[in-house]
Amino acid sequence: MASTQLTPHRRRPRYAGKNPRKFEHKYKEHAQDSETLAKVRAAGKTPAGLHVPILLPQIMRVLAPQPGERAVDCTLGSGGHAAALLEAGATLLGLDQDPLEIERTEARLREKAAPEALIVKRMNFAGLPRALAEVGWEDGADVILADLGCSSMQFDNPSRGFSFKHDGPLDMRMNPKRGVSAREMLRKLSASKLQSLLSDNADEPRAEILAQALAGTDQVSTTAFATAIRAALPFRFDEDERETTVRRVFQALRIAVNEEFTALDTFLNQLPACLRPGGRVAILTFHSGEDRRVKHLLRDALRGGIFSETNDDVIRPSAEEIRSNPRASPAKLRWAVKA
């Protein structure tokens, strides 16, 4: 006999107060209805599930995309920089390894772009030469942008497990369909491997003590892991030092889980061959491990005559930009022009 039982109607989760505070309660913003997004922006806030593009005018100035030029945004995110490249009239190839966000971003960009002006591929930017060949741009692009690290959509979504500010599974994968989660990685790491990972990926001064306490442990959630990190530190540490350490350990583990340095090194080695003569590249970095790599590549390529120009001093966000978007604070912009 067929069951007559119907799925019970489930109410939206309720929240206390007039406005939703938690990520999962901001359902109207997640739906990305343009009226709601405009209201949130007009109130000087960033809608949940979106990312504010950093150093946008400066990046557009150095990349100077011209109508009809080939532009690649290697890190599409929520498409803030990509939208500006499209508005300038470039034909855009957008890449991102995140399968969860890329479809929403593509749909938003397609609302404003001519169909032939936008190609989107879910892939790691380490495969840039293959992506270029697949769209018939094997002789290179005119403009390449990489805005490294994670997006706000990834950080703010508790279920992605990137941030210790929200309770969620300790995952941290930008592509959750690939590789192992941070929980799995930590469970299998030896103390010596974890120590090197903390030093190499985040210059963590307390790497040895932390590695002894944390290697091989099973940390189910982001907040439980943050508590374990704080507890591993000597008693004399104040709250600021403990929070900075938690941030560095999360950063180090995220870099390892996503093999970020391997992808960046591969990308940088291939970069000169991916630009046409006169082509421009801009790279936004967020910590010293990234910036060191970019600085060396650009400087060596300038000395070798591959690039004709690059910036001596990094471009940093203004105090005003940092005030309105604190996540911009560690950003450093480097650029170069292919000879």
Ligand SMILES: C[S@@+](CC[C@H](N)C(=O)[O-])C[C@H]1O[C@@H](n2cnc3c(N)ncnc32)[C@H](O)[C@@H]1O
């Ligand atoms: C900082 S966000 C980019 C934000 C974007 N510029 C915007 O305006 O919205 C970085 C994005 O790069 C992606 N990403 C990071 N490393 C990547 C890699 N190796 N290959 C492809 N995408 C990557 C992340 O998934 C994330 O969506």
